[in-house]
Amino acid sequence: MLIGLRIENFALIDQLDVTFGPGLNVLTGETGAGKSIILDAIDGVLGGKMSSRVIRTVPETQPNQIPPRTLIEATFSLTPALQTWLTAAEIDPLDETIICSRELSLVGGAFRSRSRVNGVLVNRQQLQSLRDLLVAITAQGQANQLLQAGQQRDWLDSFGGRELLVARKQVATAYAAYQHLCQAQESYLQGEQQRLQQLDLYKFQLQELRLANLEDADELQHLEEEFRRLNHIEQLQSQGFRAYQCLCEQERGQASVDLMGEAASLLQEMQAFDPGVAPIQELVESALLQIETASRQLRNYTDALEGEPQRLTEITDRMGHLKQITRKYGPTLQDAIHYQAKIEQEWQLLQATSMSQDQLTAQLQAAETQLDQACQELHHLRQQAANHLSQQLISQLQPLAMERVRFEVQFRAIPPTSHGADQVTFMFSPNPGQPLQPLSETASGGEMSRFLLALRACFATVETVNTLIFDEIDVGVSGRVAQAIGEKLYHLSQHQQVLCVTHQPIVAALADTHLRVQKKVLEPEQQTIVQLLILNPDQRAAELAQIAGGVNEQPALDFATALLKQAQELRQSLGTNQTTPKPKRTRKPTPA
Template identity: 45%
Template structure:
């Protein structure tokens, strides 16, 4: 079971996901697949262009939506007159039916049903009102009523108060109760006297209830729904019945909105060209230190039919090696080159991100080794000057560059039968559709095996050296330890000579997953 905490306080998943969108940026291996999609490349270019591009894209979206609405209005006006008249006839029929019902309040049916209950039981209500009055105030059968008994109690307490004033509050309570009983008796008597049988009103109420129930069946299921339907029918009738804008005017509006979309798209295209030119230069500068000294990169922008995102198709063209022609990124980049491309792209965006954003890289070093891995390690460390960087890696060169080193282990443990029985049973739905609660117990009676993940901070230099030696592998134990010590020493020296101003928020953490 997962638990989420923010500054030590437990929060729900929804809040955590909202915070993650603002504070954490995850770069996983699957993003290299998204990177080759044209729509994703266009979105990245817009993001790189910053506020001017994003705001212009919003203006394009607004203009495009207005154009679509103008087109819809024109198409609506172009509907055949016969269809329009048929719809008008149907609307008028329903409106006449609902208008004849004279609907007023949404709760009219409930109020009438209450009145019907009262009118249908007038005699019984009169009899019971008289019984209540007798029990409270005046009993014709010789038995003392509640008011009589309370009067006796009040008189007795008045004599007792003469000898003990502490009983005065009790006397006040009894006197108050007597007054309340008298008032209740007066009201129930008035209620009973006011009741009269009214067969004519009862018939009117029953007929009205029948009308309203029929309206609910046809236009409901509730009276409120029927009233809302009536209002919507009237609004549609007014819209269709009015002359509205002429066809020529709607055609002019549509043409004007199309021209507006074209103008806004042209402005967006210019901004994208400018952003693409800047991205080309910056990305090449970021790729060269990653063992791609001869890399070429261009942003190709080609026209398409205008959409809410503009009238441009954006394609990243890439040539990693000398003599190779520029081709779309999807056709030319290998796995390792794609990883470096993605890292360089993140570096280009990091300057626009708010300092303190947590960047998580999952296997960003996939498909690379040796000198390239070292270059990636240096680039990750430079990113950590402005951001907190978490990196999942199997590369010793990258792990050695980290400020902190965590080890992730997957272990198989035995789960006792007793703990299985204590766990909440899982509901299952059978073929008949009913739900059964099932607790699964191994048939052998032996402990059940499960996999757990443990994360350990390697805060001792010796443990970290051993871990990096294990990552290196392929050598004798002593050679691996010496190699790990050399990597840690070189990384420490490089960090000291790093000229980028360090922010307090920056920290590189490498997680080695075993």
């Protein structure tokens, strides 16, 4: 159950820290006092949609104040289902509680929202799965959803329990497979010509690339180097021979080898008189050895140079071929090699996906049969759930001043979808003599409120949440009906915690915990804030008198006292509240 709620800088709330009790918790206050803000905060902390507008604004008298951040923190008691969720999410528990928090801020004009569970960041999908285990919020505004056939179908499926939901998932899987084959057949019929054209194109390109024998990405660079060498063979021969002459042959005086040899001999003789020239002599001898080696290699190089006209022609042709390949599939040879590998794979894929029309038709028929069978099984389970829902819903509506009500779930066959082959319509007749008609066409506002409450009471037997929240579910009903609604809420609170926003004193009198929401204007800031006060018995009587008559005069107070006495007698007739006692509240600091 919801143990406590802490709110900072949310809408009109400056700072609020409230503890909720087991059983029936009622919130009352003037219209516009901010009751719905409390419920919006609970919805928001559990992943409801929020915008930057909910962040409390800075007072005009404090223009230099740092824009506030909004923080909402809800503490719930730990249950086995929640423990399982925490284990799956790899989040440590906090004693006997679980703390959900959400922080909203504006940073540089950008809206930021962070949600945490026990201090650990969680995403929206995780929070939604957790929300389904924590609370169920019912508001009169949900009537618009209830009037939609799709919503009625979803609620029926939820009421049907795990077996029905598994069957619905199987339908969704079968439908997805069927749709995939339908799309495959359509693609086959529309794209076979395109596929064959693509195969022909790939076939031509692969033939061209395979004949090019592309293996070395640097082949073109090597060929260009060899081409330059062969194309300048005569120049290389002439310059190589001239270089050899400079080293070894005497022309214009002595050769370099002879000069270096003579210098080495002279230095050898000089050592007899000065040993200090030995290092110089060693350098000269080393240089002489290198010149002799270079001259021999240069001679061999020039002798080996030969013109190769045929090889030059081959290189020219190959370079032209490779450059044509790079223009079409490049811009580099490496790119062309990669492209060849890519279309090799696509060629194989296109060939592998080639399937005859007969094969597709056979698979499509098998998928359609499987989908029909899954839809039939789902329809059978829905009929069972509809019978149970009708019986329970009527039994829940009768105490709500609808003794002669009739209700049925009508099915109409439709083409299969991912939700099955049923159009589900709630048929409703609130008064004797009236035929069953769609709920959307016959229920008044008050009847819709009671229908929502009864529906939620039916779901109390199958859902796992421990906290039910009702937002003005009793709007627009008479005193007798309001009393019936209050008694139904109290009955629910014997097994689940109930939070209820109400304007009905009869309902508020039945509360185990009564909270008053009020607005207050701060001075001198002239800023409006929302406050929440847990009422004691004397304050409750005054509040009920305000709700009933708008004044605290004695007749109104007497009426309020009578309501409280009547509520006490009802409690005694029903026995003490069976809700689990409130566990100790702990809080883990929420990271900034």
